[in-house]
Amino acid sequence: MRVLIVEDEPALAEAVRDGLRLEAIAADIAGDGDSALELLRLHSYDLAVLDRDVPGPSGDEVARYIVASGSGVPILMLTAADRIDDKESGFALGADDYLTKPFELRELVLRLRALDRRRARARPPVRELAGLRLDPFRREVFREGRYVALTRKQFAVLEVLVGAEGGVVSSEELLERAWDEHADPFTNAVRITVSALRKRLGEPWVIATVPGVGYRIDTGPTPAPDSDPGSGSAGGRPGA
Numbered sequence: 001m002r003v004l005i006v007e008d009e010p011a012l013a014e015a016v017r018d019g020l021r022l023e024a025i026a027a028d029i030a031g032d033g034d035s036a037l038e039l040l041r042l043h044s045y046d047l048a049v050l051d052r053d054v055p056g057p058s059g060d061e062v063a064r065y066i067v068a069s070g071s072g073v074p075i076l077m078l079t080a081a082d083r084i085d086d087k088e089s090g091f092a093l094g095a096d097d098y099l100t101k102p103f104e105l106r107e108l109v110l111r112l113r114a115l116d117r118r119r120a121r122a123r124p125p126v127r128e129l130a131g132l133r134l135d136p137f138r139r140e141v142f143r144e145g146r147y148v149a150l151t152r153k154q155f156a157v158l159e160v161l162v163g164a165e166g167g168v169v170s171s172e173e174l175l176e177r178a179w180d181e182h183a184d185p186f187t188n189a190v191r192i193t194v195s196a197l198r199k200r201l202g203e204p205w206v207i208a209t210v211p212g213v214g215y216r217i218d219t220g221p222t223p224a225p226d227s228d229p230g231s232g233s234a235g236g237r238p239g240a
Contacts, residue, residue: 001024001025001026001046001047001112001116001156001159001177002025002026002027002028002043002044002046002176002177002178003020003025003026003028003045003046003047003048003049003112004027004028004030004036004039004043004045004047004048004049005017005027005028005029005030005049006030006033006036006048006049006050006051006054007029007030007031007049007051007054007078008031008032008051008053008054008055009051010031013029013031014029015105016049016105016108017029019105019108019109020109020112021152022152023109023139023152024139024152024153024155024156024159025109026156026177026178028043028045030054031054031055032054032055032056032057033054033055033056033057033058033059033061033062034056035056036050036054036057036062037057037062037065040062040065040069040071040073043176044071044176044177045073046073046074046116046119047073047074047075047076047112047115047116047119048062048063048073048074048075048076049076049078049108049112050062050063050075050076050077050078050079050095051077051078051079052079052081052086052090053079053080053081059077059079060089060090060093063075063077063093063094063095064093064094066094067093067094072119074096074097074115074116074118074119075094075095075096075097076095076096076097076098076099076108076111076112076115077090077095077097077098077099078099078100078103078108079098079099079100079101080100080101081100082100082101096115096118097111097114097115099111113136113137116136117137127162127163129162129165129166129217129219130206130217130218130219131143131144131206132162132201132206132217134158134159134162136159139155141155141158143201143202143206148200148201148202149200150197151196153178153179153193154193154196154197154200156177156178157174157178157190157193157194157197158197158201159178160173160174161174161207161215161216161217162217164216164217165217166216166217166218166219167216168210168213168214168215168216169214169215169216170213170214171190171191171214171215173214174190174194174214174215175187175189175190178193194207194215205218206218
């Protein structure tokens with residue numbers, strides 16, 4: 001899951017971002033409305049967390065932009081404006097949830113998970129594919145009934161791959177969905193993480209490489225991962 005945090009208090013924004021990362025949720029920060037709109041044009045987000053009172057275009061204007069774009073990105077307003085009239089106007093703007101400051105990070109995470117489940121209500125909360133059982137809420141993975149311990153980043157990558165239901169996911173998309181805007185586009189992090197994830201899941205390999213394209217969960221016989229996209233050069237762009 002990738003989240004946009006629109007918050008003009010740097011300490012709070014960074015604390016939320018760091019807390020979400022511990023929950024395998026990638027987060028980008030925008031300290032003002034202009035930066036938020038720019039990031040929304042550049043990246044695809046699963047959720048947006050908006051403070052209503054930010055410099056430049058307000059959080060309300062950012063919310064209007066998200067709704068008008070038709071992207072379907074759920075909006076959680078995280079603000080000190082706690083009167084019932086404030087909440088009413090926030091929901092009228094298109095907010096899907098409303099949390100007032102001060103707040104507990106745990107509650108924010110629970111609300112984001114709930115919004116993500118509703119956004120993806122077409123798929124079951126617990127996803128099963130090719131002998132894998134992935135519970136995004138508890139962050140648990142089983143393969144053929146065997147519990148598999150994963151790092152936060154490995155879980156995030158597997159969640160994207162399982163969500164594609166056997167479709168190919170490019171290295172660029174994995175970098176976009178499981179990392180954040182500060183990730184180096186020329187990094188080998190995707191290839192290294194997928195390789196480690198394969199080993200954690202065990203043989204027979206369930207993650208197949210589509211050379212030069214990306215990765216997918218193999219729902220049929222899985223070839224051994226002899227090569228990876230972009231593995232031809234140590235510093236090449238993933239998937240190149």
